[in-house]
Amino acid sequence: MDLVLSKESIDNIISALDEDVLRAGADCVLLVDRSGNLIVNRGDPANLDVVALAALSAANFGATAEIAKLIGEDDFALLFHKGKNENIHFTKVGKGFILITLFGKDVSLGLIRLNTARVTDTLIPILGGEL
């Protein structure tokens, strides 16, 4: 369950997030684990409390997984909250991680979905496979 990442792995995660998620127009992207640890954050989180965001997102994902169980699903693969100016998108990465993407109203949800799905495939092996 525990995780140690080398500098090389962190660098690989950073370049995957920059290329696939930030280039798609996201303002900021965070990789967190499901117990609430912040693994990597990229983008421009001015005034954003990323540590609190990581903890709350992990809890939110956990609570939603309980809702999923109540309706006979295992889990939800993604969650999306729409705001007036800023949107937030959560994608499950393997069993143990969550990718959190913040993006503005001019960026298409479809593109974010596509690119976070792609980056997920890159991240899973770096994070140790079926975590």
Added chain:
Amino acid sequence: MSFIDLSKNEVQCKIVFYGPGRGGKTTNLLYLHQAMTDSVRGKMVTIDTKGDRTLFFDFLPLALGQIQGLSIKIQLYTVPGQVMYNATRKLVLKGVDGIVFVADSLKVQKEKNVESLENLRQNLAEDNVDINEIPLVLQYNKRDLGGSNIPILSVEEMQEDMNKELQVPWFSGSALKGDGVFETLREISKVTVKYVSRKLLSR
């Protein structure tokens, strides 16, 4: 679960304050938050609170400086102690690295303490964690009520009820006044960081 980032030489671990309802878990975090400087503490998050009962959790991140070249980041969480919120407790407990069990010294809470500790044992076991293995510290809270007209348990009785088999470090305290709060944090941080780094770096 803990996380070591070798690019920053940083370790992150999760410590959960557990214990019966109204025992003083949230008060421990509030005390730490107001007693620590900005360079150590992050923003405290308290969600879903109805009156002063915790419904989901409280969260306080701390940066505790360096141990053997590793910077130590600790995330403190509290669970809701009320019996009916067990699903929430399990959720917050996910990936825990160390536990502070806050027991209530009030005589009327004697059974509640024991039930809550048993509930902890069970919830950990469901996640394949052995309560005898994970870092655990007991805090006998509300000792400031000794000498008042409210009946309280003796420390010996609390030891007998909760720590006879576990044999873990314990502290008397008053979260309200701040007595024993830092001592509790220091001990649990020390054993948790030791436990986590041994487990992670020996692989």
